[in-house]
Amino acid sequence: MAFKIGLLGYGTVGTGTAEIILDPEGRNSLLQEIEIAKVGVRSLDQPRSPQLSTEVLTTDLEAIVNDPEIEIVVELLGGLEPARSLILQAIAKGKHIVTANKAVIARHGEEIFTAANQAEVYVLFEAAVGGGIPVIKPLKQSLGVNRIETVIGIINGTTNYILTQMTEEGADFEEVLAEAQQLGYAEADPTADVDGYDAADKIAILAAIAFNGRIKREDISCEGIRQINATDISYADDLGFVIKLLAIAKRGRSPIAKANADNDSLQVRVHPTLVSKDHPLANVNGVYNAILVEGDPLGQVMLFGPGAGKGATASAVVSDIVNIIGFLQTSNTTRKLDPMLKCPHDHFKQLTPIAEINTRFYARFLCQDVPGVIGHLGTSFGNHDVSLESVVQIGFRNNLAEIVVVTHNVQEGNFRKALEEIKSLASIDSIPSILRVL
Amino acid sequence: MAFKIGLLGYGTVGTGTAEIILDPEGRNSLLQEIEIAKVGVRSLDQPRSPQLSTEVLTTDLEAIVNDPEIEIVVELLGGLEPARSLILQAIAKGKHIVTANKAVIARHGEEIFTAANQAEVYVLFEAAVGGGIPVIKPLKQSLGVNRIETVIGIINGTTNYILTQMTEEGADFEEVLAEAQQLGYAEADPTADVDGYDAADKIAILAAIAFNGRIKREDISCEGIRQINATDISYADDLGFVIKLLAIAKRGRSPIAKANADNDSLQVRVHPTLVSKDHPLANVNGVYNAILVEGDPLGQVMLFGPGAGKGATASAVVSDIVNIIGFLQTSNTTRKLDPMLKCPHDHFKQLTPIAEINTRFYARFLCQDVPGVIGHLGTSFGNHDVSLESVVQIGFRNNLAEIVVVTHNVQEGNFRKALEEIKSLASIDSIPSILRVL
Numbered sequence: 001m002a003f004k005i006g007l008l009g010y011g012t013v014g015t016g017t018a019e020i021i022l023d024p025e026g027r028n029s030l031l032q033e034i035e036i037a038k039v040g041v042r043s044l045d046q047p048r049s050p051q052l053s054t055e056v057l058t059t060d061l062e063a064i065v066n067d068p069e070i071e072i073v074v075e076l077l078g079g080l081e082p083a084r085s086l087i088l089q090a091i092a093k094g095k096h097i098v099t100a101n102k103a104v105i106a107r108h109g110e111e112i113f114t115a116a117n118q119a120e121v122y123v124l125f126e127a128a129v130g131g132g133i134p135v136i137k138p139l140k141q142s143l144g145v146n147r148i149e150t151v152i153g154i155i156n157g158t159t160n161y162i163l164t165q166m167t168e169e170g171a172d173f174e175e176v177l178a179e180a181q182q183l184g185y186a187e188a189d190p191t192a193d194v195d196g197y198d199a200a201d202k203i204a205i206l207a208a209i210a211f212n213g214r215i216k217r218e219d220i221s222c223e224g225i226r227q228i229n230a231t232d233i234s235y236a237d238d239l240g241f242v243i244k245l246l247a248i249a250k251r252g253r254s255p256i257a258k259a260n261a262d263n264d265s266l267q268v269r270v271h272p273t274l275v276s277k278d279h280p281l282a283n284v285n286g287v288y289n290a291i292l293v294e295g296d297p298l299g300q301v302m303l304f305g306p307g308a309g310k311g312a313t314a315s316a317v318v319s320d321i322v323n324i325i326g327f328l329q330t331s332n333t334t335r336k337l338d339p340m341l342k343c344p345h346d347h348f349k350q351l352t353p354i355a356e357i358n359t360r361f362y363a364r365f366l367c368q369d370v371p372g373v374i375g376h377l378g379t380s381f382g383n384h385d386v387s388l389e390s391v392v393q394i395g396f397r398n399n400l401a402e403i404v405v406v407t408h409n410v411q412e413g414n415f416r417k418a419l420e421e422i423k424s425l426a427s428i429d430s431i432p433s434i435l436r437v438l
Numbered sequence: 439m440a441f442k443i444g445l446l447g448y449g450t451v452g453t454g455t456a457e458i459i460l461d462p463e464g465r466n467s468l469l470q471e472i473e474i475a476k477v478g479v480r481s482l483d484q485p486r487s488p489q490l491s492t493e494v495l496t497t498d499l500e501a502i503v504n505d506p507e508i509e510i511v512v513e514l515l516g517g518l519e520p521a522r523s524l525i526l527q528a529i530a531k532g533k534h535i536v537t538a539n540k541a542v543i544a545r546h547g548e549e550i551f552t553a554a555n556q557a558e559v560y561v562l563f564e565a566a567v568g569g570g571i572p573v574i575k576p577l578k579q580s581l582g583v584n585r586i587e588t589v590i591g592i593i594n595g596t597t598n599y600i601l602t603q604m605t606e607e608g609a610d611f612e613e614v615l616a617e618a619q620q621l622g623y624a625e626a627d628p629t630a631d632v633d634g635y636d637a638a639d640k641i642a643i644l645a646a647i648a649f650n651g652r653i654k655r656e657d658i659s660c661e662g663i664r665q666i667n668a669t670d671i672s673y674a675d676d677l678g679f680v681i682k683l684l685a686i687a688k689r690g691r692s693p694i695a696k697a698n699a700d701n702d703s704l705q706v707r708v709h710p711t712l713v714s715k716d717h718p719l720a721n722v723n724g725v726y727n728a729i730l731v732e733g734d735p736l737g738q739v740m741l742f743g744p745g746a747g748k749g750a751t752a753s754a755v756v757s758d759i760v761n762i763i764g765f766l767q768t769s770n771t772t773r774k775l776d777p778m779l780k781c782p783h784d785h786f787k788q789l790t791p792i793a794e795i796n797t798r799f800y801a802r803f804l805c806q807d808v809p810g811v812i813g814h815l816g817t818s819f820g821n822h823d824v825s826l827e828s829v830v831q832i833g834f835r836n837n838l839a840e841i842v843v844v845t846h847n848v849q850e851g852n853f854r855k856a857l858e859e860i861k862s863l864a865s866i867d868s869i870p871s872i873l874r875v876l
Contacts (some may be wrong), residue, residue, distance in 0.1 A: 016735065017808070019735065020583060020584075020735065025585075026585040027582065027583050027584060027585055027649075028582040028583050028778075029777075029782060030777060030778070031583065085797060126580065132736045132737060132739060133739055134572075134576040134579075134580035134581060134739070137575070137576070137579055137580055138572040138575070138576055138580075141572075141575055141579070141757065141759040141761060142564065142572035142575055142576075142754070143753075143757070144464060144465065144466040144757075144760075145458060145465050145466050145469060145753055145756040145757050145758025145760055146458075146753050147463075147464040147465055148464075149652040212467075241561045259600060280721075280742065283718075283721050287767065295460065295753070296749070297454065297457065297748070297752060297753060298743070298744070298749055298750050298753040299570065299743065299744045299747070299749060300743060301570060301571055301572070301739055301741075301743035301744075301745070301749055302720065302740075302741075302742040302743065303739075303740075303742075304739065304740040304741075304742065305736075305737065305738060305739035305740065306736070306737045306738070306739075309737070310735070311734070311735025311736055311737060312735070312736050312737055315580075315581075315583055315733070315735060316580070316583050318583040319579065319580040319581070319582075319583050322582075322583055322778065323579060323778055326776045326777045326778040326779075327773075327776065328595075329777060330774045330775065330776055330777070336767075336768045337768065338764045338768055338776075339467075339468060339764045339767060340466075340468070340760065340761055340764040341764075344467060411688070426618065
């Protein structure tokens with residue numbers, strides 16, 4: 001018996017999904033149980049491959065989510081609306097959902113999962129993070145028996161491509177961005193990628209699963225890569241680092257959180273980061289993605305692969321579909337959802353404010369070339385409990401001494417206060433770069 | 439309601455498993471549904487941590503597999519017997535099985551899975567390959583919608599540690615093996631690891647899942663690392679390679695297989711291999727493991743992490759237990775096994791004989807320093823359709839010219855015939871090393 005699915009959208013990922021389902025030989029045998037019953041498109045005139053019969057194609061998306069024969073709705077529209085409304089409507093009709101839409105899951109997860117758990121339907125979203133890398137199901141089904149300490153991801157292919165090119169070519173941001181846009185690796189409006197919003201959506205999703213609680217997307221501290229330049233990439237290289245846009249979720253460890261006995265608090269942040277060259281994430285280059293999970297007693301596991309692209313994303317979408325088919329094939333009407341696959345939480349995690357996190361920093365200063373300037377820097381940092389790992393005068397730029405400081409693990413708020421004090425010193429001209437260090 | 443489990447064995451992995459289950463805070467909430475009802479040990483006198491009550495410990499392993507209250511039997515004895523018999527007995531009693539035992543799954547999979555499918559019980563074995571790396575469930579539940587082309591693993595931590603140390607220290611095999619034995623990274627009898635048998639068990643398991651058919655363990659071509667020496671590691675380095683013990687499973691592509699229209703045949707082999715330094719597997723060092731899966735349309739995905747150790751292995755064992763708990767919690771007596779988790783095949787795959795595979799080779803020759811010797815080598819290879827990528831005279835050793843050859847992709851049988859011819863040449867003294875190249 002075939003199970004009927006409806007696709008909302010038939011663009012790159014939609015056609016990729018159909019290609020897998022319509023060519024099942026040599027793949028999971030459950031693919032043969034899938035029937036693509038309806039596909040919602042914007043216009044019926046456009047030629048498409050794989051071609052579908054005219055009864056399957058429709059421009060009426062609501063007809064798909066209301067079709068009583070369809071058991072799984074696969075949402076591949078992207079964006080917040082009408083994706084959100086159609087997903088909620090489909091859930092209300094008792095349909096399972098598969099989606100590749102990180103924005104709608106990250107920002108409307110609360111109402112979607114509440115509705116899904118009430119209706120006893122699955123909402124699966126493997127394709128929303130890391131493209132073809134299995135990460136959502138492994139976090140739910142394998143890694144969750146650990147006490148997860150950190151999830152760190154390179155989960156935006158566009159920015160990783162840009163930073164890799166900048167590193168390899170010594171080129172500046174604007175130049176490489178233009179190149180990436182020509183190659184189709186960056187959008188005409190690159191904001192969601194280069195300002196870190198896409199990575200923030202994705203780390204919100206990963207953190208919710210890894211730490212078992214909802215994440216308020218708007219509370220995630222988010223910095224993009226527009227300010228990264230060839231100078232800092234080169235200095236980082238000299239110090240043994242590469243610069244990566246990391247999305248980080250970490251069990252709260254700030255002294256203030258500890259004093260409040262708030263063991264439950266969590267840091268979630270996206271920012272360009274200096275990563276030591278011998279760290280597993282340092283070798284993740286180009287459009288590849290990787291997610292590093294650290295837990296007790298597991299240690300470190302890293303999942304690596306293509307973070308985007310038609311085939312990779314479709315692979316993740318279809319894996320969710322067959323998991324639901326497996327459930328449908330063996331369940332009866334009284335059966336409940338498997339707790340390993342459904343959303344098991346309904347509370348929000350408290351996020352640690354960025355000023356309270358502990359991290360290492362890299363900062364570059366332009367100073368008057370007067371005796372004692374390094375002493376002034378050191379004193380100001382010391383005044384605010386910021387201990388330094390290294391202070392190096394790299395050279396001169398426009399008659400100003402260029403000094404690079406790397407700190408030990410310090411509280412971000414203290415570091416920022418020290419910078420305020422340093423800015424007021426007569427010998428300091430400017431602070432062109434401030435970056436965090438993993 | 440708690441589900442009762444019985445542990446066969448309470449050594450390193452067993453105590454690690456108990457540590458996770460008895461300390462569930464901050465982990466998957468299903469852990470709270472597990473009750474460790476019985477633990478089978480060799481002697482009751484030994485002190486153990488975590489300590490268990492005297493009613494739980496028993497030396498009667500059969501009593502555990504026959505206990506009507508126990509729903510899941512966790513086999514952590516290792517070795518073939520009595521593990522195999524106890525697993526089969528437990529299955530016959532309708533119990534689900536979790537095991538970390540790669541040998542028993544690789545060598546007795548046929549009878550175990552046939553029995554399990556008849557009894558409608560799960561046999562899960564995430565810990566059997568790659569320690570804490572989620573790889574078995576991702577292959578079944580995520581990656582299997584692809585047409586898998588290759589699975590390549592660094593799946594033996596001992597040999598990877600030895601090769602890494604040899605590379606970093608320029609040391610020879612025997613020296614590093616002794617060091618690894620002192621550190622507990624290698625057994626007193628290192629055969630299973632250094633001769634590749636452990637890796638062969640593991641690739642048999644991965645290949646069965648990835649290519650959906652049983653693998654005859656004894657048909658796997660298996661070469662270990664005893665013959666690897668500092669000289670070849672250094673020459674490989676000059677050529678841009680590192681040497682890794684790879685376990686490879688690959689869809690059959692030999693010309694002979696093609697002529698027979700045998701699309702279903704498969705190469706499965708374990709051998710030391712030259713890996714290009716820019717390949718993702720080249721950076722997997724020390725006791726870490728990694729599994730690279732290549733499929734259509736996915737592309738390449740790599741799963742990386744600790745391949746052994748108490749916590750990592752226990753993490754995998756417990757993940758299997760909670761997956762079965764999730765099933766038990768929501769199923770009723772009439773429910774069948776989820777096809778995404780059970781063993782879905784019952785036929786054996788045909789394996790391509792090693793002589794018929796295609797691969798690149800690296801070979802080192804010691805030759806008389808006479809004019810034309812490179813020409814003789816080239817002619818003999820050409821006689822057997824072996825095309826060469828590079829021929830380099832590295833230098834001299836004991837008045838003999840040392841020449842390193844790297845081939846293109848060639849049929850192994852042809853390459854071996856060419857070597858036979860070359861051995862008979864008057865100008866060839868010996869062929870100290872023959873290695874495959876990824």
